[in-house]
Amino acid sequence: MTKSPTGHTAFPGAVPGAAPEAVPGPASAPLLSVRKLAVTFTQSSGPDIPAVEGASFDVRPGETIALVGESSSGKSVTAMALMGLLSSGSGSGAGPVITGQALFRTSDENTVDLLSLPEPALRAIRGRDISMVFQDPMTSLNPVLTIGEQISEVLMTHDGLSRRQTRAPVISLLTRVGLRNPEDLISRYPFQLSGGMRQRVMIAIALACRPHLLIADEPTTALDVTVQARILTLLRQLQAETGMAIIFITHNIGVVAQIADRVVVMYSGQIVESAPVRDALDTPLMPYSRVLFRTVPTYEAVLARRRHLPTIPGHVPDPRHRPQGCTFHPRCTHFVHGPCDTFRLSPEHATPDHEVRCARWREIARD
Numbered sequence: 270m271t272k273s274p275t276g277h278t279a280f281p282g283a284v285p286g287a288a289p290e291a292v293p294g295p296a297s298a299p300l301l302s303v304r305k306l307a308v309t310f311t312q313s314s315g316p317d318i319p320a321v322e323g324a325s326f327d328v329r330p331g332e333t334i335a336l337v338g339e340s341s342s343g344k345s346v347t348a349m350a351l352m353g354l355l356s357s358g359s360g361s362g363a364g365p366v367i368t369g370q371a372l373f374r375t376s377d378e379n380t381v382d383l384l385s386l387p388e389p390a391l392r393a394i395r396g397r398d399i400s401m402v403f404q405d406p407m408t409s410l411n412p413v414l415t416i417g418e419q420i421s422e423v424l425m426t427h428d429g430l431s432r433r434q435t436r437a438p439v440i441s442l443l444t445r446v447g448l449r450n451p452e453d454l455i456s457r458y459p460f461q462l463s464g465g466m467r468q469r470v471m472i473a474i475a476l477a478c479r480p481h482l483l484i485a486d487e488p489t490t491a492l493d494v495t496v497q498a499r500i501l502t503l504l505r506q507l508q509a510e511t512g513m514a515i516i517f518i519t520h521n522i523g524v525v526a527q528i529a530d531r532v533v534v535m536y537s538g539q540i541v542e543s544a545p546v547r548d549a550l551d552t553p554l555m556p557y558s559r560v561l562f563r564t565v566p567t568y569e570a571v572l573a574r575r576r577h578l579p580t581i582p583g584h585v586p587d588p589r590h591r592p593q594g595c596t597f598h599p600r601c602t603h604f605v606h607g608p609c610d611t612f613r614l615s616p617e618h619a620t621p622d623h624e625v626r627c628a629r630w631r632e633i634a635r636d
């Protein structure tokens with residue numbers, strides 16, 4: 270493994286051509302401070318589904334947090350809960366019960382709890398301070414509106430501009446995300462664009478309100494590897510220009526190495542490790558993170574658009590029937606009876622900046 274001048278680690282699975290660029294250093298006061306976030310889906314029949322349990326983390330201005338973990342670990346539910354976008358499971362009768370706190374510093378310097386804001390106030394924050402980019406732009410873009418109309422809508426709502434007044438800023442946004450011939454693009458419909466172009470349009474829409482925080486849920490997963498690299502470079506460039514913070518959800522550890530300042534690892538609804546990217550990738554302390562970061566996807570796997578990390582033996586437990594003690598213990602090679610399978614563990618500080626939820630992290634650190 271090699272280190273880049275910025276300290277990021279180049280992995281075999283790293284996307285070529287997306288070298289990290291200088292970003293503003295994280296300032297001290299958090300932009301977002303999430304404490305004990307818990308999301309439980311209640312069901313009309315059957316046991317509740319505790320999708321996220323006691324998640325706490327901070328995001329500082331200009332910082333990129335990579336939220337990683339296997340499928341069903343609670344990454345998307347965490348992001349959606351923060352955005353106030355959780356809805357009932359389709360046809361399951363499930364509804365979310367959200368507890369905890371998510372203090373967010375708005376652009377007018379007020380601190381609000383995203384989890385207890387009424388919907389209209391939250392909607393205003395979503396359109397102004399926090400934006401989200403999803404994996405599949407086709408599900409987020411409106412198929413019957415032109416690209417120009419869709420970006421224009423955001424500017425009209427956010428800046429109170431008339432449609433005519435939005436033409437120049439729309440063209441400037443499309444140019445900024447690296448799209449050629451923006452004058453031509455504004456009159457096109459989403460289906461007329463390639464996947465990479467649509468994702469750039471989504472980023473343009475997300476940036477239209479000049480957010481302080483961008484939540485990106487696997488924004489490059491469906492894209493081909495070269496386009497992925499360009500989008501990552503673009504995000505870092507835009508971050509350097511605007512100082513926005515990013516929460517980046519991904520399965521690709523190569524991408525983590527390229528984009529993150531800090532890594533937050535989730536397993537079975539809990540944050541099990543959180544550390545600056547170099548510590549997380551070089552000296553992970555939780556056995557789960559150790560396995561996860563060693564199963565780095567190869568360049569070929571990335572090329573084959575492999576979505577998930579290679580399999581770790583066993584599977585993420587059903588949230589309705591989580592094991593006693595550490596939820597990873599049935600799959601853990603460091604498991605011992607007693608400390609690992611009796612009590613639910615709390616995160617501990619291995620260093621002021623490195624938190625881990627494991628009964629045996631001290632021994633693992635000495636390995």
Ligand SMILES: Nc1ncnc2c1ncn2[C@@H]1O[C@H](COP(=O)(O)OP(=O)(O)OP(=O)(O)O)[C@@H](O)[C@H]1O
Pocket residue numbers: 310318320338339340341342343344345346347356357358359361363364588
């Ligand atoms: N609307 C819902 N109703 C009931 N359960 C849900 C709902 N949404 C998510 N879940 C459950 O919450 C858990 C966490 O899901 P989540 O989508 O956050 O995982 P994830 O880590 O983002 O996975 P992936 O990487 O596959 O997207 C899963 O067990 C999932 O089945």
